[in-house]
Structures are given as C-alpha cells and as structure tokens.
Amino acid sequence: MQITDITTEVYRWPRARPITNGKHTYTHVTLGLVKIDTDEGVQGIGLGAGNSIVQAAIEHFKPHLLGEDPLNVERLWxxxxxxxxxxxxxxxxxxxxxIDIALWDLRAKVAGMPLYKLLGGYRDRVPTYIAGGYYEEGKGLKELAQEMADNVAMGARAIKMKVGALSIREDAERVRVVRETVGPDVKVMVDANCAYRVHEAIQLAKRIEEYEPYWFEEPIAPDDYAGHRRLAEATTIPIATGENEYTRYGFRDLIQQQAVAILNADAVILGGVTEFMKVAALAQAFDVDIAPHGPQEIHVHLVAAIANGLILEFYRDTVDPMWGKVYHHTLRLNDDGTVSPPDVPGIGIEPNDEALAPYRIA
Structure with missing residues (x-):
C-alpha cells in the first residue's frame, strides 16, 4: 500500500453568541480535516488542519509522504x-x-476495527464530563446554573466551567453557585485557560477549596513548571494541565515537577496518536492519569484504549450550533454518563459533506 495524495479541508461557521474563557473569545467554530489517500482505495482522515500555517506545513510534509506505506506510522512520524x-x-x-491521526484512522480501517481496539481496547465505555460554563453576553449566575442543571439532566456525572475572566471574588461566587446547583455528587472541574499568575491562582484556589473542585485546569502559563509546583503545594485541589504541551519530552518535564496530578494531553496538539500513546505509557509509569483535552471524536478512542485514561472531555450543542451534523457518527452520552467509541473501523469521523458544504472556506 502506498500514499497517493494528501489534501486538507477547512470549514468555519458562526456561533449564535460568542463564548469566552479566561483569556480568549471564540466567535466561530473551525473544523480542519486532512485526508490521506492510497493506491488501494482506503482513505484516512485526521483532525486539526484548520490553521493556515498548519495547512502550509502539511503541504511541506507532503513530498516526504507520497509513495510511503501509510501503515508505518512510527517510521513516518x-x-x-x-x-x-x-x-x-x-x-x-x-x-x-x-497527519498522524489520519494515518492511524487509515491503519484501523485496514485492520477492520475501531481505533481503540487496535490500540489496546481497555474498555468500551469511558467516564465523561460536559465542558462548558463559558462567559457569554447576558449570561449571569442564573443562566450559568441553568446550563449546569441541564447538563446533569442529560446524564452528566461531571461538568466543567471556566474561571479567569472576572475578579477572583466573582469567579469564586460562580463556582459556589455551580456546586450548589449540581449537588455534592457531581464532579466539578474549573478551567482558567492560563489566565492567572501564580499568586492569583493560589488566591482563587484558597477561596474555592470548600466547593471541592475535582481539578483546577491550566491555572497558569504552560511553561511555568515551577509555578505549577508552588500552586500544587499551596492547595488541596488537584492540578491539571498539558493541553498546550508538546511531545513526550514536554510531558516528561511536567511529570518530573511532581506538581501535576492529571495530564490534559491533546493528540491534535502534542504529536498525534503515535506520541499520545507514548505520553500515556510514560504517565502510567508514574501513576499519573490522562484526561485529554480536545475533540471527543478522537479522544474517546484514546481514553478507551489505555488503563490510565481518567475521563473524556465532551462538548454539546451549547458550544457548537452544528453539533450532531458534522459527522455521520455522533457521540452521545450513555445512560450511565459515559460515552462509547463508534463501533466502526477507524475513528468514525467521516464528515457529513452535504451539511458542511456551505461552510467550506479552504
């Protein structure tokens, strides 16, 4: 089998209302796909090609891949x-x-099995949390509480909210309201998206400890390893980070700080499935759990494949108006609050071309 072509597709559609986290505002949803074709008619699809620089890099890599056997993922990486x-x-x-995600999708299709089974098949239902709690125009404490109540009514056993865009006092109050809304048995994660300096993160942690957050995600800048250690020593809340970390070497350095309890590894960012599995194995050697950041479509397979996969991040229609229309296989919560990978060969991200066509921009 040989690679015959590599192409990218980019789609973009507006949100009804912009959403804001601790540092950034998002007015649109962008979907980038890379497609790898072969001389045997099998096509692999990868996620993460939505940025123009990423597209240019893929074009740069293309001559190095044409004619290669796509099953040799380690060699190609x-x-x-x-x-x-x-x-x-x-x-x-x-x-x-x-590219690597597309190669693994292709590899699993050739094997005739879902990606998670090809990678190890540790389980077929993964614990899941619904990510949300963004800042939006007109969204106060009442609306935030209603969103979280709706998530729990859907069957969620864990939810995540944003902090970092308001004062520490105001965000502590938002955490209080969410905890009181969902009750003591639902896990509540807080995510700052690197909005704080260390001393600010410590101040917020002290204020919200009584509400028992399951973790405090990306509290400070990703490269401030020493700051993560200072924060971890100052609070009982587990620290989670890693969504902006790269390769096994970056995660090695994070783990060595002995400050991060949970790694938010993202296969779309850190180097693909090939590198994600190495990060997972490294973390397992130190009894550190993986709770991936990023698209649920790929990460449901990765959490299901490994023994130290803690929980899956899940986005619903409140943050994406095209939810349920993008792919032919849409992930949904099971009745126990888990999510199962699609039982189809590959990843299960064949795009719904008819629905996406009006939004293609490249």
Missing amino acids: HKLWVPKLVGRRGLTTRAISA
Missing part, C-alpha cells in the same frame, strides 16, 4: 519530526499531529 528543522513545538507539530 520520525521522518516528519526533525526538531532542528521542524516540529519541535508549535503549529508544525500540530501539522504532524493531523
């Missing part, structure tokens, strides 16, 4: 990742990620 020249961190590594 190292052919692309040459940190002296390209791929050490940043958007070029994200381009490698998108």
